[in-house]
Amino acid sequence: MAFQRRRHHERMVTAARMSGMTAISAAALFIFMVVAFLTVLAPPLVDHPSFPNQPEHSRRARRSSILLENPMEVKGKVSGGEIFRVPNGGDMQGSDIWESKGSRYFYGCSNASKEFEKADAIIYPDRYLMISTSGGLNQQRTGITDAVVAARILNATLVVPTLDQMSFWKDASNFTEVFDVEWFISSLSKDVKIVKELPSKGGKVIATPYRMRVPRKCTPRCYQNRVFPALLKKHVVQLTKFDYRLSNKLENDLQKLRCRVNYHALRFTDPIRKMGETLIKRMKSKSKHFIALHLRFEPDMLAFSGCYYGGGDKERMELGTIRKRWKNLHESNPDKERRQGRCPLTPEEVGLMLRALGFGNDVHIYVASGEVYGGEETLAPLKALFPNFHSKETLANKEELSPFMPFSSRMAALDYIVCDESDVFVTNNNGNMAKMLAGRRRYFGHKRTIRPNAKKLYSLCQNRTSLTWDVFASKIRTFQKGFMGEPNEIRPGRGEFHENPSTCICETKSEAGSSAQVQQRVELKDGRDNLSKSDALSGYDEQDWGDWDYGETVPVGKALPNRTAVDYDHFLKNEDTDLEEFSD
Numbered sequence: 064m065a066f067q068r069r070r071h072h073e074r075m076v077t078a079a080r081m082s083g084m085t086a087i088s089a090a091a092l093f094i095f096m097v098v099a100f101l102t103v104l105a106p107p108l109v110d111h112p113s114f115p116n117q118p119e120h121s122r123r124a125r126r127s128s129i130l131l132e133n134p135m136e137v138k139g140k141v142s143g144g145e146i147f148r149v150p151n152g153g154d155m156q157g158s159d160i161w162e163s164k165g166s167r168y169f170y171g172c173s174n175a176s177k178e179f180e181k182a183d184a185i186i187y188p189d190r191y192l193m194i195s196t197s198g199g200l201n202q203q204r205t206g207i208t209d210a211v212v213a214a215r216i217l218n219a220t221l222v223v224p225t226l227d228q229m230s231f232w233k234d235a236s237n238f239t240e241v242f243d244v245e246w247f248i249s250s251l252s253k254d255v256k257i258v259k260e261l262p263s264k265g266g267k268v269i270a271t272p273y274r275m276r277v278p279r280k281c282t283p284r285c286y287q288n289r290v291f292p293a294l295l296k297k298h299v300v301q302l303t304k305f306d307y308r309l310s311n312k313l314e315n316d317l318q319k320l321r322c323r324v325n326y327h328a329l330r331f332t333d334p335i336r337k338m339g340e341t342l343i344k345r346m347k348s349k350s351k352h353f354i355a356l357h358l359r360f361e362p363d364m365l366a367f368s369g370c371y372y373g374g375g376d377k378e379r380m381e382l383g384t385i386r387k388r389w390k391n392l393h394e395s396n397p398d399k400e401r402r403q404g405r406c407p408l409t410p411e412e413v414g415l416m417l418r419a420l421g422f423g424n425d426v427h428i429y430v431a432s433g434e435v436y437g438g439e440e441t442l443a444p445l446k447a448l449f450p451n452f453h454s455k456e457t458l459a460n461k462e463e464l465s466p467f468m469p470f471s472s473r474m475a476a477l478d479y480i481v482c483d484e485s486d487v488f489v490t491n492n493n494g495n496m497a498k499m500l501a502g503r504r505r506y507f508g509h510k511r512t513i514r515p516n517a518k519k520l521y522s523l524c525q526n527r528t529s530l531t532w533d534v535f536a537s538k539i540r541t542f543q544k545g546f547m548g549e550p551n552e553i554r555p556g557r558g559e560f561h562e563n564p565s566t567c568i569c570e571t572k573s574e575a576g577s578s579a580q581v582q583q584r585v586e587l588k589d590g591r592d593n594l595s596k597s598d599a600l601s602g603y604d605e606q607d608w609g610d611w612d613y614g615e616t617v618p619v620g621k622a623l624p625n626r627t628a629v630d631y632d633h634f635l636k637n638e639d640t641d642l643e644e645f646s647d
């Protein structure tokens with residue numbers, strides 16, 4: 064593994080260096096990619112494009128690797144003499160592939176109602192709430208958002224949250240190094256009083272924090288029953304491992320407060336935002352639209368989730384070895400996991416899905432990913448499908464990235480910014496970042512967000528060898544209905560609030576709109592009234608979303624620390640397992 068990781072790292076460094084090449088050699092590379100691409104697509108689809116630095120024998124030596132038993136690689140089983148061949152161009156005639164037509168009738172609305180009292184009126188002077196978050200950047204983001212609401216529920220002053228520096232990703236950054244703390248405090252001043260640290264009297268803090276933990280999805284009543292008595296007695300309460308500790312359902316004003324925190328008050332520091340904007344500018348200079356893909360395919364994640372991708376004994380052994388790091392993991396049933404849509408799609412499957420949805424091979428794609436199991440070899444089919452393949456390492460040089468490089472949260476923040484600004488955001492997983500960005504993009508006007516219907520796509524990819532491209536693509540389009548980020552795709556109240564902030568999404572009430580507008584609104588209304596009958600919606604509801612909450616992207620090549628099962632809390636199917644209780 065160590066060898067593979069190092070090799071992968073070297074490649075990424077090479078890739079980064081290549082971004083600095085002259086235009087001429089870049090053009091040469093482009094031609095090479097096109098040729099490689101055409102070679103790959105020559106019927107029947109047989110092999111990966113060969114990379115110049117990968118000798119023939121090494122490719123053969125890796126015969127048992129993850130991809131070679133993948134259906135895309137299987138030769139000559141196509142029935143009826145037709146061939147599974149991905150056409151070059153896109154299929155976007157008259158379609159609204161880059162944005163949802165219905166989206167313009169919706170907007171984010173998170174202002175407080177008149178009844179919502181100002182912070183000054185409800186805060187008690189001797190109540191302080193401290194929280195320490197848990198997990199990667201986006202898991203911490205839910206914690207910070209919910210902490211503000213918890214302070215409001217308790218009429219307490221919030222101390223700026225402490226970030227998790229011990230988690231899986233071991234990032235020593237504190238709050239002020241990741242988020243704009245002055246903006247955070249000032250923009251929420253009407254809602255909740257926030258201070259940078261506990262006040263002190265004569266050089267001593269007013270009280271020692273009383274540490275406790277609330278259950279997951281704790282309701283306001285639960286806060287009042289469990290935390291409030293401690294707060295009265297001790298004046299300072301610190302809630303630990305604070306993530307997903309607040310109920311999904313809350314009264315409207317509290318939900319809207321959640322949105323004000325998450326979508327307005329919580330922004331990254333200036334250096335992070337500036338670098339993020341630079342990356343976006345570079346993507347936009349390449350083409351009018353771009354796709355951002357958040358790809359999770361780390362060996363650890365695959366091992367932990369017990370997934371198997373057809374790489375034979377080699378893969379079983381590698382992932383099995385990693386899997387042994389965790390005690391108490393039940394025997395996995397990889398086939399079942401994938402059948403049930405609990406495994407991330409492979410890079411190749413994501414690429415095929417996007418091409419089937421109508422994105423052509425000329426589309427530019429930004430890929431946010433950590434270490435990919437199998438490295439370049441696993442990525443090759445995706446790069447063949449989308450030769451205009453970018454990442455922060457190819458868009459920016461080492462010097463530009465160096466202030467962020469050692470900090471996984473800051474690197475993840477850059478990806479967050481670019482993914483957020485993309486025209487189309489797509490994931491191969493359902494982790495925290497995927498959920499968080501899906502919710503955010505709904506709030507800011509239903510920007511196109513594609514979530515793979517993993518269960519259906521897996522089965523379809525299994526059958527790929529007996530299908531023509533046209534049939535395959537048409538099935539993908541059918542299966543993806545309801546997973547494209549259209550308005551009203553998920554029923555209000557379904558899923559995590561941060562993923563589906565329905566209370567904060569309003570529909571325009573234009574009375575005398577054009578006829579098209581009226582018709583659109585009627586359609587939407589029908590859709591809503593007939594929710595349970597709609598295929599698209601029931602597709603979403605039926606989906607047995609696995610919990611892929613595991614962390615965020617990590618800089619490629621960074622040595623990963625040892626883990627404990629605790630880091631994978633959210634991975635477990637049952638959120639309220641005892642595991643959490645013995646985790647610290």
Ligand SMILES: *[C@@H]1O[C@H](CO)[C@@H](O)[C@H](O)[C@H]1NC(C)=O
Pocket residue numbers: 172174
């Ligand atoms: C929300 O409040 C802001 C600032 O007070 C105001 O500019 C905006 O128009 C309000 N939005 C709505 C929908 O009322």
Ligand SMILES: *[C@@H]1O[C@H](CO)[C@@H](O)[C@H](O)[C@H]1NC(C)=O
Pocket residue numbers: 184185216217218287291
């Ligand atoms: C917080 O303040 C409001 C308004 O004064 C009050 O209704 C509520 O009971 C208070 N809650 C707690 C936990 O003190």
Ligand SMILES: *[C@@H]1O[C@H](CO)[C@@H](O)[C@H](O)[C@H]1NC(C)=O
Pocket residue numbers: 237238239240
């Ligand atoms: C955060 O880290 C910076 C740099 O290490 C340090 O200057 C600052 O005091 C820290 N802030 C807090 C609140 O710990």
Ligand SMILES: *[C@@H]1O[C@H](CO)[C@@H](O)[C@H](O)[C@H]1NC(C)=O
Pocket residue numbers: 519522523525526
């Ligand atoms: C794949 O093939 C199997 C067996 O022929 C069939 O039961 C299943 O429905 C097919 N899946 C899809 C998504 O077409």
Ligand SMILES: *[C@@H]1O[C@H](CO)[C@@H](O)[C@H](O)[C@H]1NC(C)=O
Pocket residue numbers: 588589592593596
């Ligand atoms: C719901 O769907 C049925 C048929 O599927 C249709 O007859 C009915 O009018 C729809 N309901 C509404 C409120 O549009």
Ligand SMILES: *[C@@H]1O[C@H](CO)[C@@H](O)[C@H](O)[C@H]1NC(C)=O
Pocket residue numbers: 624625
């Ligand atoms: C990680 O685990 C290995 C083997 O169990 C051990 O040798 C190594 O010291 C550990 N590293 C850390 C940082 O704990």
